[in-house]
Amino acid sequence: MSNSSSITQFLLLPFTDTRELQLLHFWLFLGIYLAALLGNGLIITTIAWDQHLHTPMFFFLLNLSLLDLGCISTTLPKSMANSLWDTMAISYMGCAAQMFCFVFFISAELYLLTVMSYDRYVAICKPLHYGTLLDNRACVHMAAAAWATGFLSALLHTANTFSLPLCKGNALGHFFCEIPQILKLSCSHSYLRELGLLEFSGSLNFMCFIFIVVSYVQIFRAVLRIPSEQGRHKAFSTCLAHLAVVSLFISTASFAYLKPPSISSPSLDLVVSVLYSVVPPAVNPLIYSMRNQELKDALNKLTDSFKN
8 A cells, every 4th residue: 555655646537548539638628728818818908907997896807817817727737738748647746736726716716706796786786885895995805815715725625635644546536636536545534624624615615605696686686676678688697697607616616525425427527627617717708707898898999009
């Protein structure tokens, strides 16, 4: 039997053993990754460039794009490299770093999405108090709290997981280093400590989701009072799109981390992990930002300035 001190690398699960399909996976993920880089990069550049977008809503959108870039850059490049070079290896320290960064970015993103739902609730339901409740200082503090909480969560989970003795090989049933996959390699009952921490984190995440849902319910009630049918339709389509992405993100991530081992399978784990680690960072620019007329106008001005 081996333990964690003798493991120098882990083996990630490839999407397929067929070389042609591996290359197809590489090009597919490369397209998704470039789209995410382009979409989130344009949002960050546009918001930073246009003074008119220096408002709480766009400040949070800028932070969301930074987290999306970090999240997708943590998992896809290594997976693409493995597919391109037909390998499965990731170093022990590389696996620990990947886990830390991934937990950091997805945790911070969930807390930021919660803050963003509060921002929209105040803007629509309490517009007269918006400037007081969400001034510059409050926005910076809330964003910083999301980042700091994500960092603390990642530190606790990574330190807890990689302190476990591992004696069941080094093959992970996943395309990136994820906590449940490392726990499967543990040969000690100490893994129950990490399971308890995961359940606690899951409870916090569920509370965030409830807060988001309640915020959007209040928003929908306020939208129903809008006299313009066109205004109601626009607000509903935007809010429903936001809520759909948040629901997909939280439900699939919770399922991946909290599902019982009896229903676990490599193919199911791969599909679920793609849904919460790859899809949201790629579609968030479209759902949250590119549907916003102010941002599109600022983006057009930015592109026109480059042409001139």
